[in-house]
Amino acid sequence: MNVAINKDFINALSDCIREQNSKSVLEMLAELHPADIAEIFAELSVEEQSFILSLLDNEISADVFLELEEDDRKRLLKQFSTKEIAEELINEMDTDDAADIISELSEAQQDEVIAQIEDKEHAQDIVDLLRYDEDTAGGLMRKEFVKVNTNWTVLTAVREMRRQAEDLEEVYSIYVVDDDNILLGTLSLKKLLTTSSSTKLEEVYNKNVYYVKADDEDENVAKIIQKYDLMEIPVVDELKRLLGIITVDDIIDVMRDEAEEDYQLAAGITRNVDADDSILTLTKARLPWLLIGMFGGVGAAGIMSNIQDKLGDFLILLSFVPLIQSTAGNVGIQSSAIVVQGLANGTIKDDVWKLIGKEFLLGLLNGLGIALVVLMISHFIFGTSYLISLTICLALVTVIIVAATIGTFIPLFLNKRGMDPAVSTGPFITTSNDIFGVFIYFLIAKIILGF
């Protein structure tokens, strides 16, 4: 299973496509996973992509479709009629994937596609799933799973499982329900294989089952799956009736998206973008934070230019502003990043004040260390006077403590208010600390030096 996908391979494939050599194209792709084919698609034109899809089995085409980036998929979908979408793609997909693809279409197209799905049960399941928000358990779940009644014997269960599993790619768990479809527990295939045929299911199934409600947030589902090392988790309604299941591979995608979002917020990027997005998309995601940063900088410049009458020592003070500012920014980001991560992975519990107190102490220690180094440099290398050196050092310690405290407090506050604490990392913290920093600096200078 290790075909090298390199430039030579792509070029050879393009050549075959240009020659309309269907046989060679199919041979080249035969060994590849749909995820690999989707990767190759990134290097091909829409026409070449369409040609390949027309050759592949519907089932593989559908899988390739699912592996594409959303933008590429939309571009390619325009080449298909709603009838083709329904018959060649949606028919072959699991309900959760089908619902995701359909939700990317326009309202009018959605109705047309759904009306043309041949298997009416499949269509009904998809319509059911379309009701749920994309970022809830309902939006992630699929309708493909094996369900058995607690009153059946192992023999009946195996027979039923064979029937229900016919369309399923893979089965890991079997869900046990009562006559009212209330979820009771699970039965592993291993158990089914190792228990005698006449045993009643109620005697052997596992009653300790973790489940989520359809309107639970996807982030919470991810936390539960991670915490308890689950391969899949059932989704129930308010009455605990079994609605569907979520598998770990879909959760991995949720985790990855979330990690990327947090990371980008930390770096001052407001939307989930990739390096290969358009310049316009990238600008939209990046300009807002830059503007905030700019207003912070202009604000600091305003503060500084208002005190232009005293020169000399003041000029020396001024030359240390960048130092004060970048230190405040760095400390603030560090503190907030630790808190945001602690909230995300659950290491931060209730003790908010203890945390802020600790951050205060940490700021004091770091501040004293840095101030000492700066004192040496400014006094012995730059030859700054004692009073000015003292001012700079006192300001540094204060600024670091304040920045650390603000950096800790803001994400905790946002989290308490039900907002995403990750927003508070990056430029937001940097900028507010810039302004606080310059303000504190000149305040201390005023007290010590009388400016």
Add this chain to the structure above:
Amino acid sequence: MNVAINKDFINALSDCIREQNSKSVLEMLAELHPADIAEIFAELSVEEQSFILSLLDNEISADVFLELEEDDRKRLLKQFSTKEIAEELINEMDTDDAADIISELSEAQQDEVIAQIEDKEHAQDIVDLLRYDEDTAGGLMRKEFVKVNTNWTVLTAVREMRRQAEDLEEVYSIYVVDDDNILLGTLSLKKLLTTSSSTKLEEVYNKNVYYVKADDEDENVAKIIQKYDLMEIPVVDELKRLLGIITVDDIIDVMRDEAEEDYQLAAGITRNVDADDSILTLTKARLPWLLIGMFGGVGAAGIMSNIQDKLGDFLILLSFVPLIQSTAGNVGIQSSAIVVQGLANGTIKDDVWKLIGKEFLLGLLNGLGIALVVLMISHFIFGTSYLISLTICLALVTVIIVAATIGTFIPLFLNKRGMDPAVSTGPFITTSNDIFGVFIYFLIAKIILGF
């Protein structure tokens, strides 16, 4: 399965422990998953933890142990003799977990523990696993899996599976090998349940199997599992002989660690720390970047204080340094974050120069936008002269372009050199951009204003 773990629960539990009321303690914990018990441990003293472990089944104790944070685990392990570690903990663990725990002990303890493991086959498997680096496929794999010979019938395979699976918690895939233990493919339990007993395995097993080599990096294993939506992946040696398997839950931990590390590097934290680590640990992780930031700031101050002879206009210029600096820092972090993420999720391929070119263009657009706003503010609100306003704007555009280009180039360069590109986000970029920014600013001022 939804017991509320809150302060009241913890207090009640502590009371029962103080009264040495074993029965109540066991009742309170009966419904809980080991991961929940580990969460409760964070609120208890080592003595309370030991008391609970002495009551629990060895199997559950072992699971609780695995769910603890490494520091807590080490503290608790000191309460155990090597004999207890071997008999009560290691005996109950899967080989991969057992190897992880043993590798946390001192050399001398390791030998003592291994010598006291009763099941010699288990001990041998663990010793095998200890040979591999922690961050390779070998370091992640376990020896617990079901293996069948391609020449067997389905009936034999089911019988063998029952025998081999006796000690396994769960089985998802069965691995098919030839007489030399060379991996040929997989067989799903579903297939085993839905195929007639007399069929030979070689007719039904799935030959398309993804595998990794024992010395592959854990990050690569994570990529493959994610890309192909796998639940587990077999690990082979150079001759493709089957050594073990890696399951998706272990990979989720790798992914989470990696995301956290990237995130912390972006925020200027050099080691993987949590909010509840000690102040000393946190200081060690945070001070290095702060010092780098400080030297950057001092460098900028040095540049500024060297040009102290011309005042007036110069003071106005000086007051815009924070703006130039924070803009350069923000742009640099944004660019590098996008590249680091693109490298991690594979959206960045070979086209390095195209990427840098795009970043250059993007910097030009963003720069012009921001410069325009600053021009308005500085000229109409602050009343800055045309020439100085022009200097500031030109410097802004140049600095943004340079910062964007550097922010793109550095992670790409590090990646090419085989180093972790995530190191380049955060303070490293900010600081180098600070210095470049101030330098460019005064260079342009020198050209336009003649300083």
